[in-house]
Amino acid sequence: MKIVDVVERAVPISSNIANAFIDFSKMNASIVAVKTDVIRNGKPVVGYGFNSNGRYAPSGILRERFIPRLLEAKSEDILNESGTNFSPEKIFDILMANEKPGGHGERTVAVGTLDMAIWDAVAKIEEVPLYKLLADQYGDGTIDEKVFVYAAGGYYFPGKGLPELQDEMKSYLDMGYSKVKMKVGGVPLKEDLKRIEAVINVVGTGQNLMVDVNGRFNLEEAIEFGNAIKDYHLFWYEEAGDPLDYQLQEELSKVYPHAMATGENLFSLQDATNLIRYAGMNPKTDFLQFDCALSYGLVEYMKILNMLEENGWSSRNCIPHGGHQMSLNIAAGLKLYGNESYPGIFQPFGGFADGHAVEDGFVTLPDAPGIGVEAKEQLYDLLKTL
Ligand SMILES: O=C([O-])CC(=O)C(=O)O
Numbered sequence: 001m002k003i004v005d006v007v008e009r010a011v012p013i014s015s016n017i018a019n020a021f022i023d024f025s026k027m028n029a030s031i032v033a034v035k036t037d038v039i040r041n042g043k044p045v046v047g048y049g050f051n052s053n054g055r056y057a058p059s060g061i062l063r064e065r066f067i068p069r070l071l072e073a074k075s076e077d078i079l080n081e082s083g084t085n086f087s088p089e090k091i092f093d094i095l096m097a098n099e100k101p102g103g104h105g106e107r108t109v110a111v112g113t114l115d116m117a118i119w120d121a122v123a124k125i126e127e128v129p130l131y132k133l134l135a136d137q138y139g140d141g142t143i144d145e146k147v148f149v150y151a152a153g154g155y156y157f158p159g160k161g162l163p164e165l166q167d168e169m170k171s172y173l174d175m176g177y178s179k180v181k182m183k184v185g186g187v188p189l190k191e192d193l194k195r196i197e198a199v200i201n202v203v204g205t206g207q208n209l210m211v212d213v214n215g216r217f218n219l220e221e222a223i224e225f226g227n228a229i230k231d232y233h234l235f236w237y238e239e240a241g242d243p244l245d246y247q248l249q250e251e252l253s254k255v256y257p258h259a260m261a262t263g264e265n266l267f268s269l270q271d272a273t274n275l276i277r278y279a280g281m282n283p284k285t286d287f288l289q290f291d292c293a294l295s296y297g298l299v300e301y302m303k304i305l306n307m308l309e310e311n312g313w314s315s316r317n318c319i320p321h322g323g324h325q326m327s328l329n330i331a332a333g334l335k336l337y338g339n340e341s342y343p344g345i346f347q348p349f350g351g352f353a354d355g356h357a358v359e360d361g362f363v364t365l366p367d368a369p370g371i372g373v374e375a376k377e378q379l380y381d382l383l384k385t386l
């Protein structure tokens with residue numbers, strides 16, 4: 001049993017949307033295929049992966065360091081104890097050989113992308129959906145039959161006014177979502193408050209709305225904004241300040257009385273641990289958004305879930321960033337609170353399996369082996385070109 005080839009390509013996911021920190025005019029992502037010599041259904045098993053939005057394709061380090069390390073590994077060093085499948089944990093160790101701790105940089109994205117493809121292959125070799133493999137081998141043996149998902153959008157866009165913002169949010173409700181997220185912090189406070197009120201008018205209550213600052217505010221601005229929105233009782237207030245400024249988050253936590261969310265730009269177990277140690281976040285109210293496809297993959301994510309449990313948090317505090325099927329599988333198999341979703345943006349990676357419409361804010365997963373990329377036609381059409 002061996003990996004015969006690994007191929008990578010960068011593909012555009014660019015658009016004119018912007019959050020408070022970046023626009024996506026040059027955004028791209030790496031897609032990878034891990035080709036094995038294992039035959040299932042008469043064909044060699046191929047695992048597919050891609051990196052999540054917000055970080056650029058790590059093509060260079062994938063091609064120069066991580067793919068060669070994987071291809072140079074001896075078969076016995078990447079198989080599980082019984083030799084019946086690949087071991088994502090052993091592969092993680094192979095990939096991370098000769099990488100110093102700290103200063104994680106873009107390598108977390110490269111490893112996260114490969115890790116996704118490895119898990120896809122491993123589940124395909126077992127001939128089960130990844131969520132089932134996770135529940136059986138790493139979870140309590142049961143799955144969540146449906147997963148809470150919210151529609152993330154509300155981006156700034158040239159010429160987009162309040163009516164267009166409201167139409168966008170209405171369209172998410174029409175698709176079956178119950179909660180929506182919008183970008184804030186990119187225009188003056190007064191203007192954002194009008195945008196927030198316009199969206200609450202569509203979704204009915206602040207509890208159906210999250211706002212995302214994408215790390216734009218300093219402490220003073222974060223507190224001012226928090227004070228201005230607190231009476232809306234929003235579902236959460238996300239990434240108010242720099243993701244690594246734990247003190248800002250801690251100070252904000254002292255004065256903002258409702259749920260907050262952060263973590264999409266923390267890319268390692270150590271960074272996540274520091275957040276839990278130093279940022280004053282509250283496991284009774286707050287949400288954690290670590291995205292395995294940006295942060296060394298599911299092997300690292302499971303270490304983060306263990307760390308959370310040791311510190312009085314639960315997998316139910318987690319709603320990963322990224323809106324991809326990998327995290328949807330993790331949500332169903334390891335019992336997260338839910339998953340993000342980007343209806344219509346970051347295509348073809350955003351959204352879930354064809355024919356699995358969102359109903360009352362929940363989505364079901366296909367019964368296909370692996371992550372389920374073959375059940376999303378537009379995505380599979382792209383991946384199979386590798
Ligand atoms: O705009 C982005 O970079 C995406 C983001 O923060 C989110 O989905 O929470």
Ligand SMILES: [Mg+2]
Binds near residue numbers: 214
């Ligand atoms: Mg965000």
